[in-house]
Amino acid sequence: MEKRSARMKKTLSPYLYFVPALVLAYLFSYHPFFKTIANSLSLVNFSGKIIEFVGLENFQSLFTDRNFQTSLVNTFRFALFFIPIDLVFCLVCALLVYRKRRFNALNETLFIMPMAVAMSSAALVFKAIFNPTIGVVNHLFGISIQWFNDPAWAMFTIVFLGVWMAMGLDFLLLVGALRSVPKHIVEAAEIEGAGPVAKFFRIQLPLISPTILFIVSTRLRDSMLLSGPVMVMTSGGPYRSTQTLVYQMYIEGFTAGNYSKGSAISVVVFVLTFLLILLAFRFERKGVFYQ
Amino acid sequence: MNPFMKRSDIVKATGATMLGLVVVFPIYYAFSASFFTIGEFSTYPPTLFPSTLSLVNYIRALTESMLARFMVNSLVVSLVGSLLRMIVAILAAFAVAFLKFKGKQLLFFLVLGTMMLPGDALIIENYLTISRLGLVDSYLGIMSVYLLAPVQMFMLRQSFKTIPLTYRESAAIDGCSDFKFLTSIVLPMSRPIVLTLSLHSFVTIWNTYLWPLLVTNNPEMRTVQVGITMLGYADSLDYGPIFAAISLLLLPSIIIFLLMRKKIVEGIASGAIVG
Amino acid sequence: MNIHTHMKRTFSLTLLLITVVLFAAGPLFGAGGMETTSATGDSGPVTVEFWHSNSGLLGEAMTELVAHFNATVGTEKAIVVQEIYQGKAADVATKLRAGLQANRAQDLPDLAQLDATGVMDVRDSSMMVSVQTLVESDPDFSLDVLQPGTVLSMTYKGKLIGMPFNASTILLYYNKDAFREAGLDPERPPRTLAELADYAGKLVTYASDGKTVVQYGFAGVPTTYELVSWIGQQHGVSYLTDKSNGHDGNPTKVVFDSEGTLATFLDEWRKVYASGGLGNLTSDVRQQFIAGKTAMFATSTSSLATVIDSVGDRFELGAGYFPMVNSESTGGVNIGGGAIFVFENHNDPGKKAAWEFLKYLMSAESQLFWHQKTGYFPVNLGTYRLPEFKEHIAKNPLFKVAIDQLNDSNPGIQSVWWPNSYQAYFEIQNGILEMLEKGLGTEETVEKLSSVLNRYMDEYNRMNKE
Secondary structure, eight states: OHHHHHHHHHHHHHHHHHHHHHHHHIIIIIHHHHHHHHHHTEEEOTTSOEEEEOTTHHHHHHHHOHHHHHHHHHHHHHHHHHHHHHHHHHHHHHHHHSSOOTTHHHHHHHHHGGGGSOHHHHHHHHHHHTOTTTOHHHHHHTOOOOTTTOHHHHHHHHHHHHHHHHHHHHHHHHHHHHHTSOHHHHHHHHHTTOOHHHHIIIIIHHHHHHHHHHHHHHHHHHHHTOOHHHHHHTTTOSTTTTOOHHHHHHIIIIISOOHHHHHHHHHHHHHHHHHHHHHHHHHHHTTOOOO | OOSSOOHHHHHHHHHHHHHHHHHHHHHHHHHHHTTOOHHHHSOSSOOSSOSOOOOHHHHHHHHHSOHHHHHHHHHHHHHHHHHHHHHHHHHHHHHHHHOOOTTHHHHHHHHHGGGGSOGGGGHHHHHHHHHHTTOTTSHHHHHHTTSOOHHHHHHHHHHHHTSOHHHHHHHHHTTOOHHHHIIIIIHHHTHHHHHHHHHHHHHHHHHOOHHHHHHOOSGGGOOHHHHHHTOOOGGGTOOHHHHHHHHHHHHHHHHHHHHHHHHHHHHHHTTSOOO | OOHHHHHHHHHHHHHHHHHHHHHHHGGGSSSOOOOOOOOOTTTOOEEEEEEEOOOHHHHHHHHHHHHHHHHTHHHHHTEEEEEEEOSSHHHHHHHHHHHHHTTOGGGSOSEEEEEHHHHHHHTTOTTEEOHHHHHHTOTTOOGGGBOHHHHHHTEETTEEOSEEEEEEOEEEEEEHHHHHHTTOOTTOOOOBHHHHHHHHHHHOEEOTTSSSEEEEEEEOOOOHHHHHHHHHTTTSSOOSBHHHHHTSSOOOSBOTTTTSHHHHHHHHHHHHHHTTOEEOOOSSHHHHHHTTSEEEEEEEGGGHHHHHHHHTTSSOEEEEOOOBSSTTOOOOOOOEEEEEEEEOOTTSGGGHHHHHHHHHHHSHHHHHHHHHHHOOBOOBGGGGGSHHHHHHHHHOHHHHHHHHHHHTSOTTOOOOOOTTHHHHHHHHHHHHHHHHHHOOOHHHHHHHHHHHHHHHHHHHHHHSOO
16 A cells, blocks of 8 residues: 555656646646637627637637727737847847957947846937937937827837846847857958958858847747837827737727737737747757857 | 957947937936926926926925835835745646656646736736626735736746756655645756746736736725836826936936846846847 | 657647746746735735836836735735726726626726726626626615715616725816906806907917917817716706717717707807817827916816926916816816726635725825826715815815716716717717818717718627627
């Protein structure tokens, strides 16, 4: 009897190491995930109860909803500006400092400093410096843009904040990649008389391209989930020009109490991020890091 | 290396410094504006330098709001949250790396699969769960959704796997239990990655905004990231205390960041910190 | 190898950790944690949790009112009110919705201040305690002391659902110096939209390039808030939707299309845009007015004290009646602002303590203080008879303009209570902007707005049977 229970314990014990992770995975990932899918296929009343199964009707009405189309377009519009600006800016910074020279350690520190700032603080500061009346950005650049009133410009405040928040990490990844390009290849090119531009495009860029692809795919995924900066800086305005998918999901689910629609948007976000994570994995497996 | 810099290097370094100053400008502005008077916020053209170094905004931020309390809340949630998060990840990673049991791969992928389900998109249902558990306005409620970190579990597993199996065998011969093996051999050998991941966890939880906003109603339970957006001064153009609060928050973060710089850079280079 | 002990250790360690967490948090764990100071008797004071949306000067006034209550009535009756700023009115509603949806009394406050956008969320909830029942249970209090329009503004199906604590109307704010420079009479603000157009065209100023606007004549994009007055004042009284703007039940469709009221307004609004002096600004409009970037704007009277304070001596401030759509629109303005709603929450059985606090807030003296510090008009008729009130009005003529406008308005004009009010707000704004900037026709705009707003109501009514 005792022997058997000891054996049971022995077979059971490995599972116990897994229990906390499994419980959490169920509670905060799988359970809400399946609940969201169920809601997206049903009519859900104000107090969150499913009253009727309607199949794909919510998705049909979602895709004909101008409001949702706006969110979808805005989310991709953000990504379209955010990722190239982030990449080019970080690449320029990385190319300037990747060789160990005097002052470069200092410059490196300046570039990664935004990593020390949390999103909500950063968003409040950006909101103030872009403010059309009291803000210093218009003044310093001698422009008079109504950043938060002009639908053409409001998204850029979010893009700039996004780049600022992302650049520390992306810069470090790029510097790391540039430094791991074998010296002898670069030197060989220099001896052959390649100028800095040719050297970059012919040697360095191809060799760091896995890192670039990795950054692009993870940042694409981040873009699909953008909501915090929108909430603090613009509340989706003006004229919904900064309303993103996750922000609309939050509004539908919490502010408007339309759980069917909110859940349907969540499912769209799942699909988009799932595809992008797969993309990221592909690049990761190809060996992004040279270390 | 040549002690004298080439001209092109000087140009590059100057360019980099100028870009770097643009990058840190918002941080500079936050500190500078924390000394502004109300009048200085609405002067035109806007000022960049405070006229005095009066601490009045700091005093107001600390006395008129619960800023200190917000910071304590954030500290508790981030410290305890990252500790629990590491424990959960370590236990699971250890079981995957060293123990043999049926369905291991399945369980592993079940946990790993949660990374496909971004928390932000699950926030509505997760709120309901926390509310039904009676955890609104509690530390546990705030940290709950961050306790499982599949990516970290994965990285720990990778790291554990580099420990040669012979260690395990000789430990077993010495009569060392699995758990003892974990605590006395595996963990000490994995100290660098565990530290890096803990640091990353701390920062992640410290920085979150949307979730703590949702699950806290009482100001006494608000985290600092939520608290500073709800100071309510902006309505009357009274930005001084907001910037003082931001600066109070920034100062320790920047100091810690500078002290930990090496660790962070290494963490990123080793792939332990992503996003 | 002794698995048993190591298992035990794993778990005692986990257990220990959890205990440490729980105890480290100690008394901070869980909701509330309000320290009680004035324990009278065995039971100790009752805590009343009050969520509100007042910040800046309004927030200071609220804090002062609460502190005064706690020091006087509260001390006497063993009640402690804890005021909690939850962000903007929409944020209070969002927080409340979350608690109502999970159906958990302990996540709800005792009292919450909401504006019209949040009413639909709470009015049918079983967790809400109608103010009518509290009024009826107290023989010492009568609704007759309250300004009748404000009572009507919070009445749903014949019952008072929330206490109209912070009542306001929309008001035109203008820069008298700018009027003088444009050769306009600073004592005669525009009375109709046609006049507003005329004034705006004269007030707009440009930079030396002749293109960049330095100062708009009027700034703002009308949305729900403006429309309840601009639609409401036509034909004596009009509504945006059926069921009297949702005050007689859940609205099912807009009526501003079939009644032609929206078209009338849009045609007049076009004139304002055509004047070249209209700035389609939606954010920080008040700040832009204070900074001299627009000569006129319209917002709630509740901003009066803040605007006076922020303008200071930058320029001479004027306030006027909200311009009418046209000279036939005589209804005046809608009573807006907010009300305090009462919720089930086990802190306060029978809601006795919450009711004491509400009565205090509604007293003639509290309403006077609140009026002076903010610009919300006194809801208690007794306030108007106080000598301090008369003195205040005499000294501050802008406050008088706001009160005169209220008295000249038809109390039948109601705020709109409809589902998806947050989204509807943006739909209207976007619709009007598109009409102006893309040159859409009036009819087309009316049709577009009606169909999208009707769709919101259909969706809601389908999911929530009354």
